[in-house]
Amino acid sequence: MLITCPYCGPRDVVEFTYQGDGNRTRPDPASTDLNAWNAYVYDRVNIAGDQNEIWQHSGGCRTHLAVTRNTLTHKISSVRSTHAEPPAPPKPARKKPRAKA
């Protein structure tokens, strides 16, 4: 499996360390909502398909990457630095009004 690090280029998976689920959001540090913390620390979905993951390029530039990987095929559809803004969600395709013939 290769992961294309935005800085280092395509590298073998052995250079990377899996750093967990990419979907979780950390509650406000001062929050005492145990359910929210519990969800953040423990709740994981086990997706058969595209999954958001965090990988660290520990054997390279050491940055953390937000990776979307298909758990069935290992196909990686997107990689970005966690510092970079996530790509805007795809807009619903709007049909162009057809020119009248």
Add this chain to the structure above:
Amino acid sequence: MAETLSPLDTVLRAGRYANTAAKIGVTLSEVSPGSIVQVAAWPDTEAKVLEGIAKTTKLKLGGEPGAGAVSGNVAAFGIAPGRFLVISEDEGLADRLLGAIPATVGSVTDLSHGRTAIRIEGEKAEWLLAKFFAVDFSKAKFPVGRGVSTNHHDVFAQIQRRTENCFEVYVFRSFARSFWKALCHGAEENGYEVR
């Protein structure tokens, strides 16, 4: 600098080794630069850090990943987004860089003792590196000056192409002796010289 000890002192013996019937494929040596310094920018200060490096070393680095430059007794290359390794034969580079790069612009970390620099030179240098690192070192993909961060199992390495057939590899000091032995072992089939 006071009298120092390299981790390679007890294993580095000048001479020609192994398959010397063949042409010597690579020459291995330890470079002892006076300074190895990491400079790192904040997300919005990379240009200022590059300015600081240029002011201190006269090296102009491009913005692309791994971009590097070599000139006289100084060299530098990108090792991570906004991070650069700057090497000089002279001591005291960290202090000079600190003068040009205040904390608001970035951080300067002296690694002069923490990294050991090994030079791999010769016709088989690319071949030898290919035994350890899954990185394309061909001239087209890895031109002179370019640097890379990678690893060989537990040994983390930062590598810069100095000339067409010469690479410098920076490894953690504690791993240097093991890595040196592995390099020599890997170089045996081509015949190697230690300087």
Add this chain to the structure above:
Amino acid sequence: MSAIRIASGGRIDRSRAINFRFDGQAYTGHPGDTLASALLANGVTLFGRSFKYHRPRGLLTAGVDEPNALVTVLRDSVREPNVPATTVELYEGLVAESQNRFPSLQFDVSAVNQFAGKFIGAGFYYKTFMGPEFGPLKGTRFWMLCEHFIRRAAGLGRAGLAPDKSRYQRMNAFCDVLVVGSGPAGLSAAAAAADQGANVMLAEIDSRFGGSANWSGETIDGTPASAWASEAVAQLAKRSNVRMLNRTSVWGYYDTNTIAALERVTDHKPMGASGEPRHRHWNIRAGSVVLATGAFERPIVFPGNDRPGVMLASGAMRYANEFGVRTGERIAIFTNNDTAYGAALALKRTGASIVAIVDVRRDASEKARHAASECSAELLTGYAVTATRGGKMLDGIEVQPFDGQRVSGAARKIDADCLLVSGGWSPAIHLASQAGSRPVWDETLQAFLPPQPTENWVGAGAFNGAFQTADAIAEGHAAGLAATGGTNARKLTPPMVEGFAGEPNPAPVFEIKGKGKGKAFVDFQHDVTADDVRLAYTEGFTSAEHLKRYTTLGMATDQGKTSNVPGMAIMAEATGKPIPEVGSTRFRPPFAPVSVGSLAAERFGDLKPERLTPMHDWHLEHGATMYSAGLWFRPMIYGAKGETVEQAYVREAKVVREGVGIVDVSTLGKIAVQGPDAGEFLDRVYTNMFSTLPVGKARYGLMLREDGFAFDDGTTWRLGETEFLMTTTTANAGKVMQQLEYFLDVVWPDLRVHVTSVTDQWAGAAIAGPLSRKVLEACVQGTKVDNDALPFMGIVHGTIDGVNVMICRLSFSGELAYEVYCGANEGTRVWEALMAAGKPFAIVPYGLEALGTLRIEKGHVTGAEIDGRTTARDLHLDWMLSKKKPFIGSAMMDREGLVDENRLQLVGIVPLDNRPINGGAHIVEQLHEDHPMNSIGHVTAMCYSPALGKYIALALVKGGKARRGTRAYVSDPLRKRFGPVEIVSHHFFDPDGSRMHG
């Protein structure tokens, strides 16, 4: 079968002889020979005994698909079993032996197994050894009884016990185009891709490039095909953008076009050159791959089809054309397609007589008829071979009329010492199958063709079903261009290919059911017969994957290269379904056997990296016994002559309590934490405050994990307003670094903080004991070190022996102590200066054991207690949990289960019989030495305490705090250590800390 070497032809060099031995007997062969061709040239036709039935077996093929002729190659004291003789290149002094026979190949006592065929048919193991025990001889107990005999009787070669001293290496390679296979298609593809300026790699499994061009007997543009190939190879070799690897099997196709290949570098040499690896594992990342892997001929299944002397037509043709070996004198052909007629012609040219061509088809093509008459062979169309005769060697066949379904009529006997069989061709789609989806059945070729690419590859030649050489060359050219995405292609002038090239399209005949009771083999290597396949059907194992596992068809070392399609076809007939509905199993790596050594490569023996501290050599010179802690090497004790480990550490620890000692602490993880927000960051990371720490001071810190459990501890020093030096435990340095990087990258990207590992930048020595300050006073320049200048947790900068040092007053031992840091390259120099300054005070170096003893006496925790299951409270570190700020783990640490009073808590243990106890021993309330008892905890660390004059231990005990002052027992049944203990506070020594503050 009376095989001999013919006078001319082939790639062998008859002017030079090579001596070798097989089963103890001396033979000679020639450069260019394989072990198989050389033995055959010497008239050897019996190569081994089969897997289950110990039947005599000869050569079936001439290549990597060989299922029968497995040999053991002996080199020095190393045995390499199960190597096909067809892939062993001859070298001077080669020694090999046959396998699976006792006492000899000619006479094998286990050959009686073949008469017990019913007994060990398909599913034998499952039926005999699994399931409930009905009687004394059923089920797993029966297996245990029989295992020894079965393992000995059924099996392949015997592995050796001698260590393999060969070296193996791993190479990484990158290319635009990887061409697999160097037959006409592959050569043409490589040339086309190279013309486009692409960076090309060409891999050939054989020693010689050229593939079928080496034995087809054709001419290409008027040149013999083998010469055409040599010229093409020479042209490629001249180009700087082409890397050519022969003796290289591409065995694995992994995702994102990562390819695994094995290059056999020295297997063909009497001795490798200095430093040369035996095998090279190539890890290739290819932009695109051209698969030009050709096709394998497959046998027809009929009774007695495994008798030595029965071989594939293409195999015999290769022996004739490539190795100059005639496989027999009186040769019969048995085929369902036209290609075998080419073999007949080739063998005819060696001087053999072709006694009969038995073709299952009612009509043979015009071309075939012509070839038959050219061979002066009797052509028997609409016939099939129904039996073979002979003992360990073929001496005749029986044929009967065949209507495409069944045989009938009287059997006719034909004398023949060699029978060449062709049951059609199966494209070698293994790599494509590994890379993706299921293959597609082709009715015309009666074969599985490669699936649609799911990775970036292009096929060419016989791999694609293009069997004619001219087509293969054209396809190769197109594939080479497609692989580069090239457009400005030079047009290929189609070559003129001449020679007999039969169409490979076979009649759909896979098996002949004879009336005789001879076994008809499908998988020769695993001794799977047509009846076994039908038995699997009867018992309900009908899918391709079930068939494979139930009968082990295709699971031998040849991976079913010759047996897969016939097996599917027989199952299809049994189920009444078409072949594609039975399916084809997905091929998995490796395509051909891979040496385990090549996978381990350089990560082996003393090449496992060692991490050494700057003072490593000093420790060795001064008698240290080293201890490996992770990858680090640290002194365990500096033992004097005649001292036991315990005597040594007790002496060392005592000196620290009474005088002064010095220990190497360079392995502690050190992380530079820099930036305007460094203080704020540390407040979030540690349970206690760091932003308030003044410059020039250090503080002990504790980190939790997100889930609220304890993670790591250490001191962090404030070196400047925006600069901290964090220390971690040796073991957790990497994990702490990753946690810090994760939070900076993912959770708090807005913080302006950089973390950098500086573990290797600093050498560290801890100098401890009541006299430690005196030692520093004697050698430190540029700063005072008295209590005012350097109070507890203070930091000063100065020099020792001219070297800049940073000194922090902190203590792990509980004594007055300092940590002295300097640049790693100057570590030994400073260490020696400290030793010299300490000499008047009788300073001693101490190791990990003494360090451990001192900390146990003080009740300090390490990784043995911070084991991932303990909380700060369990370890009595709750005083470090700030209530003024949130920190990592603060939200989760107060969960009900984590504040339970009955959790395992840190306590001290004193064995009342004053004998040592081991880490891991259980603490129990009631002692019953013969029965398991409820454990209330376990011992984490133990030592003999010189300060207390007795053995002491630390333990984690349920509700331990409340049990202080009570009795319990230690129970260690494995080591037979039982006895009464007292549970006490973990602060054994100097609980108020007066010594280190003094």
